Structures are given as structure tokens and as C-alpha cells.
């Protein structure tokens with residue numbers, strides 16, 4: 046059983062918290078016992094509907110045709126921007142902090158509205174229609190928010206691709222979603238280094254004949270290749286467009302966005318989120334998890350290319366009329382004080398980041414923090430991977446000066462919003478635990494047969510009932526959606542995570558129990574890595590697994606077998622690492638390659654990854670059942686070879 050120190054709710058937060066412990070339990074009970082009434086209330090509070098819905102929710106985890114707020118009509122952009130114009134037109138919606146500390150820009154709700162309207166007209170003039178998919182391959186610049194919201198305003202569907210992805214990854218995603226138009230920039234800039242986005246986009250587009258237009262944001266002004274028939278400068282098009290574009294009235298169930306994420310096997314999955322349910326869920330979780338108040342300055346450090354960037358950099362905050370800060374750079378540039386200097390400069394009150402960043406900064410020592418004030422901070426959050434109690438304590442003690450509660454929020458691209466989290470004011474904090482389920486969420490921890498396990502035992506984390514933020518489907522592949530999440534334990538949503546629950550009902554997420562590797566919070570499929578390694582002419586086969594890493598949480602550890610006659614050399618090792626990086630993106634770096642004469646397999650030829658994970662992690666005392674191995678000697682060889690490395 047996980048045991049830990051308990052931190053009571055800090056007095057400063059308790060005073061202005063929306064929820065206390067008692068209220069949490071009452072509301073949670075109601076949300077589970079009477080979900081329709083609960084979600085109807087939330088949908089009324091957080092969203093302006095053009096037409097009210099007829100039914101709150103229909104369908105279940107057996108039929109898998111789940112609909113929220115059917116019959117209702119709304120628009121995501123209208124709710125993020127227009128809805129606030131009456132009360133908050135001069136309030137800052139977006140603070141943009143450039144990579145260069147001297148470069149800052151702000152957009153009020155009224156300014157954001159005008160730019161979005163113009164850009165919506167640009168898109169329309171270029172022939173984009175409701176339902177069309179538009180790919181956005183942009184760095185962290187305000188135009189990324191404008192583009193997403195303009196796409197949503199006209200009823201099209203955005204598919205944002207993380208700007209560190211390679212041209213190959215971009216191509217795969219454009220083709221899978223059959224995007225019609227691409228929005229990119231000349232170059233990105235992070236940590237003082239440029240990233241040639243337009244060049245990469247051009248390369249990807251060589252194989253994407255259906256993309257007829259490219260809109261290019263001028264970020265650095267660096268030289269770019271130009272195709273006169275196809276490419277349009279963003280700033281030129283914007284100037285010429287009208288500043289009035291009515292928001293489309295869309296069905297609650299219509300798609301809002303596709304976001305690609307790695308699965309355990311095969312190509313990345315296009316996670317599709319529908320409009321009504323997603324927005325209600327992003328809005329309510331944002332308000333309560335961050336205890337958001339009108340005057341807050343909120344900063345989420347996630348990149349827009351990941352789901353956190355969608356739900357808690359754009360949609361959640363803007364739906365609540367908040368001021369959201371967007372940062373172009375990295376935590377270590379120009380110095381390791383960067384995050385905290387930004388906090389001071391913009392008087393940030395709520396700060397949301399990844400454990401990996403906390404660990405990396407912790408390692409550099411306290412002096413980078415102590416030189417800053419951070420007095421404005423009220424609340425801290427983490428997301429993306431388990432946070433070790435050591436890093437949690439440092440975050441709490443040194444960054445938050447023991448004044449700010451930490452919300453360790455557990456969720457996934459598929460879940461749309463936060464599912465398990467402490468609520469400030471309501472949940473006494475246990476470092477390393479994600480706390481209790483959010484309203485309407487019914488998690489359980491079960492064994493392989495689907496039976497609940499007792500407190501203190503590890504098992505599979507499942508969710509038993511639908512909630513509004515859940516993905517609609519995998520784009521173009523409803524079968525894969527069923528197979529991946531609902532086949533193993535029918536009637537439940539399988540998260541793919543292992544977890545345990547303690548006697549106080551707190552959830553402790555221990556990590557993935559499938560073949561997804563979380564590196565610095567980024568999700569990478571072992572299948573994707575192996576596919577690339579195996580396509581090298583000198584490689585016979587490979588298996589990539591997670592090995593623990595002090596800073597990144599996990600690193601990629603690949604066991605690789607060369608073809609007969611091919612020597613495993615250092616040069617080949619370097620080449621393979623580069624190949625994976627080139628084909629996936631700069632975030633996919635293999636930490637270790639171990640040459641393997643053979644891989645451990647069952648008699649039917651299946652690679653036993655469980656054993657490889659143990660070898661990579663140096664957990665050699667209990668290898669578990671090895672009796673099904675075709676050749677048990679293979680494992681001994683791998684262990685002996687590892688010791689020599």
C-alpha cells in the first residue's frame with residue numbers, strides 16, 4: 046500500500062476555493078447517481094447554445110454510439126470568444142511570451158475576435174467548408190490559437206501537428222485525416238534555435254496531393270521556398286479579409302478536432318473529439334481543478350501540439366474567459382530561471398507543467414529559483430506522467446514556497462480533460478498521488494478478468510461509465526476504437542495505465558501497461574520505433590521498451606538484432622538513433638541500443654516484452670514465469686551482454 050505524508054489544504058486557497066471536502070463528496074455522489082441532471086446544469090453554466098439540446102446523453106460502452114447534448118447547436122469559437130465580449134472585451138485573452146525575453150504581445154478578447162473573424166474569412170475564401178480537415182503545423186505563436194479557433198468558427202476540423210514532428214510524421218497525419226489545407230510558419234524558434242517548418246512542410250506535401258493551399262505565418266522572416274500557385278502569406282491574406290464572419294451553428298456531435306497520438310501498435314491514432322461534450326468537460330474541469338478566478342493569470346507550459354495544449358492552453362481557459370499565457374521557448378533558455386522570470390514578469394497565479402520539467406530544473410539547484418520572487422503564484426499543477434514524491438516536494442517547497450497546492454492531474458488525449466485529480470480546497474494532498482476522481486468519473490482498478498482489486502493492489506485502470514470529454518472515435522477507424530479501448534474488458538473504457546488505490550480512495554498511477562513509452566511526458570509507440578528500426582537494411586528485428594530515467598521518467602531502450610553478416614558497430618548505432626529521430630521527430634531519441642543475438646520469444650513466436658522491460662530496467666531478481674520461452678538461454682545472454690555494456 047502506498048503511504049505518504051498528507052498536506053492539508055493551504056489556508057490561502059481554502060478561503061477562495063469553490064469546493065471543500067464535504068461539497069466534493071456530495072457533488073461527486075450526485076454526478077454519479079444522476080449524471081443527466083448534473084451534466085445538464087454544467088452545459089447550461091459553461092456554454093451558450095444556439096439551440097438547446099434534446100437529450101443529455103445517449104449510448105453506452107456496449108453500443109459505442111455515445112452522444113452528448115443531441116439536438117443542441119453551438120460553436121466552439123463563439124463560446125471561447127464572442128460569449129465574453131459583453132463583459133470582457135478589453136480583458137487580455139492571450140499573453141504571448143516569445144523565446145526572446147524582450148518579445149511579448151497581448152491580445153484582448155476583442156482583438157482576438159477580430160483576428161479570428163478575418164482569418165475565418167481567409168479560410169472560407171480559400172474554399173474551406175464545414176467538415177473539411179485543416180492541418181496546423183505551427184510553433185507556439187498567437188496565430189496557432191487564431192487558426193484553431195477560426196477553423197472551429199467555420200465548422201471545419203483542426204488537426205494540429207506538433208512542430209517538432211518530422212516531415213514524414215506530418216505527411217502521415219495529413220494523409221490520414223485527408224486535410225485540404227495546411228497552416229504553417231516560415232520557421233519556428235525555441236531556445237535561440239530555428240526550426241525550418243516551411244521546408245519540412247514542403248517536403249511532406251510532395252506526397253499529399255490533396256493539399257491545395259498553404260498559409261504561411263511569418264515568424265522569423267528567414268528565407269523560405271515559395272510555391273506561387275499554392276502558398277499564401279498569413280499577414281497579407283488577413284489584411285484583405287473582412288472582419289465579420291458569423292459563427293456556424295453546429296450540431297453538438299459534430300467533430301471539433303483530430304489529434305494524433307501513439308498507440309501500442311501500428312500507425313498513430315487520430316483521436317477525434319466532438320464539440321458539445323468536449324467543451325463542457327474542458328470548461329468545468331478548468332474552473333474547478335485550477336480553482337480559476339476572474340483575475341487569475343494562467344500559464345500552461347504544454348505545447349499546442351499535445352492535448353494539454355488544446356484543453357488547458359486554449360479551450361478550457363478561453364471558455365472561462367481567462368487570461369492564458371503562451372510561451373514560445375524552453376525552460377533553460379537563456380538560463381534555468383526562465384520559467385520563474387516569466388512568472389514574475391506576467392504575475393502568473395496558476396502554473397501548470399510536466400514532471401519532467403520540474404525534475405530537470407530541480408537538478409540544476411535552488412539558486413535559479415531563489416533569485417526570483419514567485420509571490421504571485423497561488424496554485425501549481427502537473428500532468429503527463431507520474432510525479433515522484435521527491436520532485437513533488439521540491440515543487441511544493443521551493444517553487445511554491447509551501448503556499449500553493451499542487452494538482453497532479455491524470456488524463457489522456459482520449460479522455461479530453463482531466464479525470465483524476467486533487468481539487469484545491471477539497472483534497473488533502475499526497476505527494477505522488479493524483480487523488481480522487483473528478484465529478485462524473487467512475488474509475489476502478491481491476492485484474493485481467495475485470496474483477497476489482499482490493500486497496501493497495503496494482504491493476505488495470507478502467508473507467509466504467511461515459512463522460513462528456515471522452516473521444517468520439519478514432520478518425521476513420523471505429524473498429525480500432527472498439528478494439529483498443531473496449532474489447533479487453535467489455536463495457537468499460539480501458540485506459541492502458543496501471544494504478545492502485547489506497548485506503549482513502551486516492552489513485553496512484555504507476556505507468557503504462559501496454560507498449561506505449563512515455564518519454565518526458567511525450568507518448569511514443571514502441572511499434573513506431575520498431576517499424577523504423579526494422580526498415581533499415583541491416584536490421585533483422587528489434588524491440589523497443591521503456592527503461593527508467595531520472596529526468597525524463599522513461600527513456601527508450603531498444604534491443605536490436607542485425608541481419609547475418611552485418612556487424613553491430615557504433616556507427617550503425619548512431620545511424621539507427623538518427624533514423625528514428627529523422628522519421629518521427631526531435632522528441633523521439635533512443636537512449637540505449639543493446640545488440641541482441643536473439644530476442645526472447647514464446648513458442649508461437651511472440652516477443653516477450655515483459656522480460657525485455659525487466660532487463661532494460663535492471664529488475665533481474667524476479668523475472669516471473671519464463672516457462673513459455675522457446676529458448677530460455679536467450680534471456681541469460683541478454684543479461685550477460687547488458688552487464689558488459
Ligand code: PRX
Nearest residue numbers: 428429430431453454455456457458554568
Ligand atoms: O500514462 C498516463 C500518463 O500519460 C498518459 C496519457 O498521455 P497523453 O495522451 O499524451 O496525454 C498526456 C496529457 C494528458 C496516461 O495514460 N499520465 C498523464 N497524466 C498523468 C500520467 N501518469 C501519471 N500521473 C499523471 N498525472
